[in-house]
Amino acid sequence: MLVTFTSSETGEILMFAEAARPLLQAMGKATTARGTFTRDEMAAAAERLRQAVKGHETPPPDRENADGTKEPVVVLGQRAWPLIDMLERTARGGPKANIVWKAAADF
Template sequence: MLVRFVSSETGEVLMFAETAAALLQAIGKETTARGVFTPPEMPLAAEKLRQAVAQSEDPPEDEELDEKGKKKPPAVGFRQRAWPLIDMLERTGRAGRDANIIWEAPQAF
């Protein structure tokens, strides 16, 4: 299932529900079929995501190793998945009091 984030100031971002859920949970939002970020929420939400990215970069206790014994990097990490939403939150948050971001999905995820 796809989740669509739409900003009044930037383009839209599409994410798989699993990724969107992880990002919204890091911010403290519920994973409902529809939701909104208001201008006062956006800077804090972006900061929470940046903190979640920093924590995700701490090495896990049981790292996956390749055949040479080196740590395997994930194909696409949390940082790469979070960046479009962080950028959207920051840019839209600077746009003024009428700016908004909504998300839509076919159902709660």
């Protein structure tokens, strides 16, 4: 399932729910089908996400497929930075700046 993050000040970010779940949880948000960040919440949410990334700086080893080839593992930081950037840029917007996310169902 896809989760779409839409900012009133920037563009959109699309993520699979399995990638969005730990990011939202790190920021203290429920993984509901719809949710929002108000301008007042964004700076603190970005900082919580930065702290979560610091806790996962060591990347896990690449995964080995059945045929012996290796598949690189995407770490939390690679998924988090676009969302951190969106939060910080949107927080500098006007008083009605916001970010919403939408998914087909709770995840």
